Amino acid sequence: MVRRLGLLGVFLLCAGSARAAELSLVSGFYRTEAAENQGDDAGKKTVIDIGGRFGDVVDGPVFWFAEGGISLKSYTRGTATAAPDSSTGITAGGGLRYYFNKLSESWAPYGLAYGRVQSQKDATYNTGGFTETDKNGLYYGANFGIRLSLQHEFFVDFETPLFTSALFATEKEETTTYGSPNTKSELTKKKTELYVNSAGAFDSVLVALGMRF
DSSP, rough: OOOOOOOEEEEOHHHHHHOOEEEEEEEEEEEEEEEEEEEEEEEEEEEEEEEEEEEEEETTTTTEEEEEEEEEEEEEEESSSSOOOOEEEEEEEEEEEEEEOOOOOSSEEEEEEEEEEEEEEEEEETEEEEEEEEEEEEEEEEEEEEEESSSSSEEEEEEEEEEEEEEEEEEEEEEEOOOSSSSEEEEEEEOOSSSSBBBBOOOOOEEEEEEEE
């Protein structure tokens, strides 16, 4: 199983008080993944991802934020008879972030709720072929995090998804099986989820290192 490693950073612009704007680099990573099919080179996947978040104070501990991201995925065929199509994914949205009472001078818990428009395409290699997943629509969710102040200038955020759901979305899966000729099967789902669809028991944690200036 390939584990995603994100290089995450946050930069906080402040004017000498807690009522300040935040500019965050919430994702930035490069990853390559090679696959083999029964000992043969099935192909290679390369991913470049970058995303940012900007926010400012609404009132007291409440901040608004806007976010956006872009993901570039490319594939090589290897000795296989086909490869997934290269793709560009875009995410844009925003929401509210609320800081709770500090646990101490260094620890400050927070929660955030968001809505985002997402157009993402991904592919995974499997035995005898690959599966492409295409997701487009409006999603909403919530995260929980804790900010640890290291010094006045530096801090680190630990953030985990609480849930994510599709408000209006279309999700399509297309499976290609190698052969002569190649065969394809397609499954399309249109989703409206007016309930919380849990993202799992803290199965993903974002670690953000930042600086105030």
